[in-house]
Each structure stands twice: as structure tokens, then as C-alpha cells.
Amino acid sequence: MPFRSPPILGPDNRSDGQQNGPLQDQRGSPDRLELGRKVTLLRGVSIIVGTIIGAGIFISPKGVVRHSGSIGVSLLVWIACGVLSLFGALCYAELGTCIKKSGGHYTYILAAFGPQMAFIRLWVELVALRPAAMAVISLAFGQYILEPLFMPCAIPPLAVKLATTIGITAVMYLNAMSVTWSARVQIFLTFSKLLAIAIIVVPGLYLIMTGETSNFENAFDTSRMQLSGMPLAFYSGMYAYAGWFYLNFVTEEIENPERTLPLAISISMAVVTSCYMLTNVAYFSVMSVDELLASDAVAVTFADRVYGGFSVAVPVFVALSCFGSMNGSLFALARMFYVASREQQLPAVLSMIHIRRHTPLPAVFVLYPMTVLQIFVGDIYGLLNFMSFMRWLFIAVVVLGLLYLRYTHPDLPRPFKVPLFIPVIFCLTCFFMVFLSLFSDPVNTGIGFAISLTGLPVYYIFIQYSYQPKWLLKALSNRALQIVLEVVPAD
DSSP states (O other): OOSOOOOOOOTTOOSSSSTTOTTSOOOOOTTOOOOOOOBOHHHHHHHHHHHHSOSHHHHOOOHHHHHHOSHHHHHHHHHHHHHHHHHHHHHHHHHHHHSOOSOTHHHHHHHHHOHHHHHHHHHHIIIIIHHHHHHHHHHHHHHHHHHHHHTTSOOOHHHHHHHHHHHHHHHHHHHHHOHHHHHHHHHHHHHHHHHHHHHHHHHHHHHHHTTOOGGGTTTTOOSSOOGGGHHHHHHHHHHHHTTTTGGGGGGGGBSSHHHHHHHHHHHHHHHHHHHHHHHHHHHHHHOOHHHHHHOSSHHHHHHHHHTGGGGGGHHHHHHHHHHHHHHHHHHHHHHHHHHHHHTTSSOGGGGEEETTTOOOHHHHHTTHHHHHHHHHSSOHHHHHHHHHHHHHHHHHHHHHHHHHHHHHOTTSOOSSOOOTHHHHHHHHHHHHHHHHHHHHOHHHHHHHHHHHHTHHHHHIIIIISOOOOHHHHHHHHOHHHHHHHTEEEOO
């Protein structure tokens, strides 16, 4: 059978009592070929902040305002979403410090609920959700990196797709060549995002302090607010905060994870929540609710009114922000596929490491074909719409797994432990969001479930019953492939 038995965690963090269990930290030997611990606190913060803050806050943060109906209520929604995201991030910090393995969602579901559930999560990520998500953020990069060159004319769609392909290729090449340089670029891009936010926040706060507060009069006017729209406002806000879990995908590469992981998560969520709040306040210093809802690119509209001709720089900052999200998410996702291969749920070549660069090169490039395909064909935005609820379903399952592991393995070392009410509140909220999706959009939600359930026959045919075509095994185990890629199995 090509996968190990469902993990049974003990105090030593081993899963099966063997020397090399799938959840045991096997590091320490100077002779091992492995991924090095190069993620410091600063790099960890840059991964989380740089991945969460994408194009949305600069382009069109309208969903919360549209469904909340007023400035005051929308700001309260942003705060609530930040607090709830912090709750989820702290739950993941506990999991990351007691299960010191990379892989994020996949590893924690594997530990709590076994290989079948973990594979379904992996399948959704591999065949649909991640290629589509990467394609969307990459297309945003292509659109905005070309905009200064074509202003005021429209950008040819083919040019956008070509620029997008170049961008995603550059990101994958960077991650394949050097962990250190990928981390350094991420730090630079994160500071670029924070600079872009500062360019918006500083003049906005200055205008408010000089008396430009007319848009904040009657900020809590609820005449437009409908209770049925509040869950959708909350959902839009939570989508903007998505990405706080990415550092858990690289736990094995974090220096002193017991300290660095919780600290990086706490700092990052405080930074992101503050940035989102201040940026929205700045927008409202020059735009009313109606004007914000009428704008297709809120940051550009803001810059036009405050800086005049300087607004041409905004698309450049948006492009850098998108590139940072691409880089951070790919850095993390490659480790999930690497770990899944190590657990024998993906081809073995994906758990191999470059002999000189010590990067998981095959795992980095596994998303490349599907991502490029979805850039050129298919309605990727529609795909994201009916798959987005699966993110919250599986995140809720992960946090439910935290509660389950507390019950089944109370003696498991937990250097960082959150109060019980935090995972309970987070779980209930996530399941409510999933229920809302089932109620409000049953067709697309059903399609999302159907795509997820296709992972079951794949699991039972190719993993449970080990039906693997000989030609495929030969192609993936061919020594020539290892020679070309310069990769070998990790120790």
C-alpha cells in the first residue's frame, strides 16, 4: 500500500512508532540532504503579510461596503474579520508548534482524520483551487504591469496573458533556484506593499485631521443595511484576509518554530488588520459610499484626487503586490505537495530536492502546466466562485482536528496553546459560512462539492488499491528525469 497508516500521535510526535514517522521532525543530522531552516521571524512575517495583501485592497474593496450599507458598519466588519482571522491563525500556530511538519492543511488533516480526508483536500488544491487562484492573481499582475505602458488605451488581452505567463514563470524559476533569494524578494515586495499603503493612508489621515470629515457624518446610518447582506459582507472581508495560514506550510524551514511561528502570525495579523482599517478610512476621506461603489479601481480613483498625475504609479504598486502574493503562495504550496509526495500520496519525484540548491524543484513546478492552461482558457473567476466555500470548509475541518487531537492526545507537547473558546468560535463561524454558501448558491456550491468528491475514486483506485499504470511509474521513476532536474530523494 503506497501510503502510511493513519497517524497516531504520541508524546514524541511520531505517527507509527517507527524511527521516521510522517509527523516526526527528522532534522538534526549534518549529513542530511534536506530543506534548510532559513525562514526567520522577518521572513515569516513577510510571507504572511506579503501573501494576504494582494491586489484587492488597492483595486476594488467594495464587497464589504455594498453589503453592510454604511461606512461605520463596514469598518466594524473589517475589524471583526481581522479578529476572526487572528483566531484561526492562532489555532494554526498551536497545530504548527505541536506537529512540526510542513504541509499546512494537508498535514493537520492527515494527523487528525487520516489519509482519505487529507487526499481530498490535496486533490481540490491540485486540480482546481490553486491553479485557478494562481491564474487570477497572475492575470492581475499582467494587467497592471502593462497598464502604464498602454495608458490611456486598452491593453490587448493577448499581451496581458503573455505578460502573465512571463510573471508566473519568473516566480516559479525564483522559487526553484533559491530559497534565500525567494525570501529576500518576498521581504522587498512586502515593504513595497506597505509603502503603497502608506502612500494612501498618510494623505488620507492628514485630510481627516484638517477637517475633511464630511463623508463620516452619519457613518452608522443603517437605512441601507439589510440583515441578509451582513453575512455576505463578512464573507467578503474574510476573503480579503485569506492567507494567514501559509507560514504553516513551511514549518520545517522555520528557525525555532515554537517561538517564531506564533510571534510571526500575531505580528502579521496586527499589521494586516491595521493596514486594512487605515486604508479604508483613507478612501472615505475623499470618497463617499456611492463614489467608492462606482469606482472600478478605488486606489487609482483616490490617487487621481490626491496626487493628480502621480496616480500612474498605482498600477506599478498593484503589480508588485500581486507578484508578492504569487511568490509567497507558491513558496508555501510547493511544500504541501512535497510533504504529500513524502507521504506517498503523490508521485515520488515531487519529494525530491535539488542536489545543489536544496529546493523542492519538482514540487515548485507541479502547478505550472495547469496554471498556464487556465490563464489562456476557461472561466477561472467562475471556478473560484464555486470553489471558495471549500476553503472555509477544510479550514474548519482543520481546526476541528485541533479539538479532536486535544481530546485523543492530551499529552501531546503543545508549546503554544490557545484558549478553548478561540477554536470553538472559529469553527462555528466557518461552518456557518459554508452553510450560507449552500443556502445562497446551491448550484455552484454543488458543483464545488462534485469536483471535491472526484478525489474519492482517484484515492481508492490509485492509492488504496495501488492501480498505477506501468508507463506512468516508469516515466516518473526514470533516472534520466532525476539527472535532467538534478534532484535526488530527500533523506
